[in-house]
Amino acid sequence: xxxxxxxxxxxxxxxxxxxxxxxxxxxxxxxxxxxxxxxxxxxxxxxxxxxxxxxxxxxxxxxxxxxxxxxxxxxxxxxxxxxxxxxxxxxxxxxxxxxxxxxxxxxxxxxxxxxxxxxxxxxxxxxxxxxxxxxxxxxxxxxxxxxxxxxxxxxxxxxxxxxxxxxxxxxxxxxxxxxxxxxxxxxxxxxxxxxxxxxxxxxxxxxxxxxxxxxxxxxxxxxxxxxxxxxxxxxxxxxxxxxxxxxxxxxxxxxxxxxxxxxxxxxxxxxxxxxxxxxxxxxxxxxxxxxxxxxxxxxxxxxxxxxxxxxxxxxxxxxxxxxxxxxxxxxxxxxxxxxxxxxxxxxxxxxxxxxxxxxxxxxxxxxxxxxxxxxxxxxxxxxxxxxxxxxxxxxxxxxxxxxxxxxxxxxxxxxxxxxxxxxxxxxxxxxxxxxxxxxxxxxxxxxxxxxxxxxxxxxxxxxxxxxxxxxxxxxxxxxxxx
Numbered sequence: 001x002x003x004x005x006x007x008x009x010x011x012x013x014x015x016x017x018x019x020x021x022x023x024x025x026x027x028x029x030x031x032x033x034x035x036x037x038x039x040x041x042x043x044x045x046x047x048x049x050x051x052x053x054x055x056x057x058x059x060x061x062x063x064x065x066x067x068x069x070x071x072x073x074x075x076x077x078x079x080x081x082x083x084x085x086x087x088x089x090x091x092x093x094x095x096x097x098x099x100x101x102x103x104x105x106x107x108x109x110x111x112x113x114x115x116x117x118x119x120x121x122x123x124x125x126x127x128x129x130x131x132x133x134x135x136x137x138x139x140x141x142x143x144x145x146x147x148x149x150x151x152x153x154x155x156x157x158x159x160x161x162x163x164x165x166x167x168x169x170x171x172x173x174x175x176x177x178x179x180x181x182x183x184x185x186x187x188x189x190x191x192x193x194x195x196x197x198x199x200x201x202x203x204x205x206x207x208x209x210x211x212x213x214x215x216x217x218x219x220x221x222x223x224x225x226x227x228x229x230x231x232x233x234x235x236x237x238x239x240x241x242x243x244x245x246x247x248x249x250x251x252x253x254x255x256x257x258x259x260x261x262x263x264x265x266x267x268x269x270x271x272x273x274x275x276x277x278x279x280x281x282x283x284x285x286x287x288x289x290x291x292x293x294x295x296x297x298x299x300x301x302x303x304x305x306x307x308x309x310x311x312x313x314x315x316x317x318x319x320x321x322x323x324x325x326x327x328x329x330x331x332x333x334x335x336x337x338x339x340x341x342x343x344x345x346x347x348x349x350x351x352x353x354x355x356x357x358x359x360x361x362x363x364x365x366x367x368x369x370x371x372x373x374x375x376x377x378x379x380x381x382x383x384x385x386x387x388x389x390x391x392x393x394x395x396x397x398x399x400x401x402x403x404x405x406x407x408x409x410x411x412x413x414x415x416x417x418x419x420x421x422x423x424x425x426x427x428x429x430x431x432x433x434x435x436x437x438x439x440x441x442x443x444x445x446x447x448x449x450x451x452x453x454x455x456x457x458x459x460x461x462x463x464x465x466x467x468x469x470x471x472x473x474x475x476x477x478x479x480x481x482x
Contacts, residue, residue, distance in 0.1 A: 288317055366476055
């Protein structure tokens with residue numbers, strides 16, 4: 001198969017290899033399957049992705065030189081009732097080898113996190129983590145410094161976002177032990193931060209420790225001592241069979257190409273549907289990469305309240321763009337375009353494939369923990385580090401990260417990198433964990449193999465970024481820095 005027409009009514013097809021038609025068509029790029037007149041709508045995924053700016057003959061290249069977006073800043077949304085979606089039946093009862101916490105939540109890793117509450121102590125956190133590696137033994141999967149540049153000189157919503165983020169990380173089940181490391185004079189001081197952390201977390205002094213560097217003669221020595229106590233506590237946990245319905249999986253794409261919406265994202269969507277069918281939970285974010293495809297998500301909202309929250313989610317992000325005098329459709333990126341994505345609608349329609357076909361059960365604000373099983377939409381931007389961190393803050397144990405261009409990035413929780421094409425997977429074996437182009441060759445086999453692979457990761461199999469120790473967080477910043 002050299003090309004694919006995704007839907008019967010599409011007037012473009014996508015090259016699955018470099019083609020020479022009436023023009024040279026690079027892999028992942030679109031060409032016209034019929035003559036398209038100037039002003040005519042370009043249809044892909046069965047939906048509009050733009051308008052032809054000039055006449056495009058059959059078998060000619062369709063891209064940024066002859067297509068423009070249809071998006072504008074004003075869209076009316078109307079609720080049409082509960083969706084008539086197919087019921088997702090479980091394909092069986094799946095298990096993985098995970099950790100069960102005392103509060104009933106599960107974890108896929110049993111790690112010690114040294115969380116800097118302010119950027120001033122980042123280097124201290126890293127030194128403590130390095131010196132404490134000797135305590136990584138038994139069931140301790142890792143000892144990691146969690147660093148960021150914030151925690152002070154922030155105002156309003158930015159300050160609140162940082163507090164939310166730190167509190168959520170302190171509560172994350174993948175952390176069997178947490179050392180909160182502060183300086184002593186920052187905005188996010190311990191007394192303020194404690195107000196954002198659940199009481200059940202504060203009460204467990206064996207899992208959560210505090211260290212204020214300005215109070216210590218030797219903060220490194222004291223930090224290592226506290227990490228040893230945390231490791232002794234966390235070491236009591238061991239892996240055991242856990243039902244897949246306890247899993248929370250975050251979905252993210254970055255550096256997409258023209259095959260992302262055909263291979264990697266639909267593969268992730270099939271996983272999402274299967275996990276939701278078994279009672280598990282999925283988080284879909286990157287709100288600006290829903291623009292142009294948001295109505296498809298709204299049609300899947302379980303009820304009017306969820307629909308209205310989704311409208312607020314979309315419009316709220318559009319207002320955020322406007323407040324900063326930015327164009328709403330200023331996307332895709334140069335790398336996206338080089339890979340074959342033409343307009344934001346094109347990107348968004350491919351992006352939401354990650355969410356499968358299940359009903360939207362919940363809509364979450366930034367830093368809000370997931371409460372409803374099934375598919376949830378989460379407020380966060382498209383930036384890879386910011387969005388991946390937001391997924392972890394809301395409770396994702398694992399992030400499935402699809403890409404057609406490749407990235408070494410690893411999030412604050414276990415991050416699986418899924419390639420949209422064979423070439424990337426073969427070239428970047430040191431980055432990529434899974435090749436999704438097999439979906440075009442044997443869909444059922446690839447979907448089943450991917451399901452099994454993710455459960456192995458949940459059971460402890462390390463990803464490429466974990467083996468390299470790549471782990472980053474980025475807190476959503478929107479305002480003034482003092």
